[in-house]
Amino acid sequence: RRELYHRLRDLPAETRDGQRISLRINAGLMMDMENLAETGADGVGLYRTEIPFMARPSLPSVESQTHLYRRVLELAGDKPVVFRTLDVGGDKLLPYWQSQPEDNPALGWRSARITLDRPAILRQQLRSLLRASAGRELRVMFPMIATVGEFRLARHILDLELAREAAHGTPAPERLLVGTMLEVPSLVWQLPALVRERLDFVSIGSNDLLQFTFAADRGNPRVAGRYDPLSPPVLSMLRRVVEICDDAQVPLSLCGEMASRPLDAAVLIALGFRTLSVSAPSVGRVKQALRSVDLGVLRPYVLSLLDLPHTSVRDRLNNFGRDIRL
Ligand code: PEP
Ligand code: MG
Numbered sequence: 464r465r466e467l468y469h470r471l472r473d474l475p476a477e478t479r480d481g482q483r484i485s486l487r488i489n490a491g492l493m494m495d496m497e498n499l500a501e502t503g504a505d506g507v508g509l510y511r512t513e514i515p516f517m518a519r520p521s522l523p524s525v526e527s528q529t530h531l532y533r534r535v536l537e538l539a540g541d542k543p544v545v546f547r548t549l550d551v552g553g554d555k556l557l558p559y560w561q562s563q564p565e566d567n568p569a570l571g572w573r574s575a576r577i578t579l580d581r582p583a584i585l586r587q588q589l590r591s592l593l594r595a596s597a598g599r600e601l602r603v604m605f606p607m608i609a610t611v612g613e614f615r616l617a618r619h620i621l622d623l624e625l626a627r628e629a630a631h632g633t634p635a636p637e638r639l640l641v642g643t644m645l646e647v648p649s650l651v652w653q654l655p656a657l658v659r660e661r662l663d664f665v666s667i668g669s670n671d672l673l674q675f676t677f678a679a680d681r682g683n684p685r686v687a688g689r690y691d692p693l694s695p696p697v698l699s700m701l702r703r704v705v706e707i708c709d710d711a712q713v714p715l716s717l718c719g720e721m722a723s724r725p726l727d728a729a730v731l732i733a734l735g736f737r738t739l740s741v742s743a744p745s746v747g748r749v750k751q752a753l754r755s756v757d758l759g760v761l762r763p764y765v766l767s768l769l770d771l772p773h774t775s776v777r778d779r780l781n782n783f784g785r786d787i788r789l
Contacts (some may be wrong), residue, residue, distance in 0.1 A: 508740020
């Protein structure tokens with residue numbers, strides 16, 4: 464198997480009928496960056512910046528953040544890196560951050576809710592990202608955005624930082640792409656308004672989006688296995704998101720665990736996704752699955768499942784996949 468993936472490394476993630484897919488990796492540790500070359504992935508689709516924050520005894524300074532982000536960009540070379548701003552709270556706690564106990568941390572004061580309420584932390588992080596990207600491209604996205612208003616506010620804070628850096632004469636990124644995670648169902652229902660904003664891309668966080676869609680804690684084994692992403696409600700929702708983003712010509716990707724499972728990844732491509740970000744160890748098997756997909760065959764089949772009354776269509780998809788030797 465290992466050998467097979469090694470052989471696949473330099474082959475493109477492309478379906479049998481010639482649809483090229485951008486296959487990226489999720490990262491957060493420096494160690495992960497080595498996987499970029501090793502896997503032959505097309506970039507880092509999700510750089511979880513909270514991971515280095517979690518590994519330190521205190522809030523890192525602008526200097527040390529700038530140093531870190533610059534190093535990440537250097538290691539990525541020509542390949543794109545999507546930095547996600549601090550996504551703490553819920554299941555990700557900082558040792559030096561005194562948080563109040565909450566009854567429902569996943570639904571509580573976390574992620575963008577913290578950084579929009581305490582913009583100094585976000586501004587320092589954005590300043591570091593801007594400085595680290597001087598003269599090159601910066602892609603940045605905000606997590607846990609629930610409304611268009613929150614996206615506007617996050618973008619406004621970035622504008623303030625850009626203006627501040629310009630006033631200081633600090634060299635700016637050559638190109639700036641600003642996006643949002645789509646992981647709260649309320650934003651799915653505001654997507655038609657969101658795509659009219661100054662928005663360069665959208666990335667679905669399926670881990671949180673599914674947890675909130677099914678009201679099932681992503682980390683609780685008693686309920687986590689109860690619902691299936693390969694189910695009519697999820698596939699219909701994702702299909703709709705693809706349509707809205709395609710119509711508005713806003714690039715869309717998916718960076719949750721769902722994309723790391725070969726069958727799920729093939730189904731996402733059939734729904735119209737053209738960019739996926741997966742865990743590094745999954746690149747080989749996902750690429751192999753995508754290279755055996757014939758979209759002309761899989762797509763109509765997947766679309767035929769959207770209105771079924773079933774809790775899961777995984778068995779059907781597995782059988783179909785076996786028949787077409789996916
Ligand atoms: C997600 O929610 O799917 C996601 C990619 O982010 P995280 O797992 O870090 O919450
Ligand atoms: Mg998330």
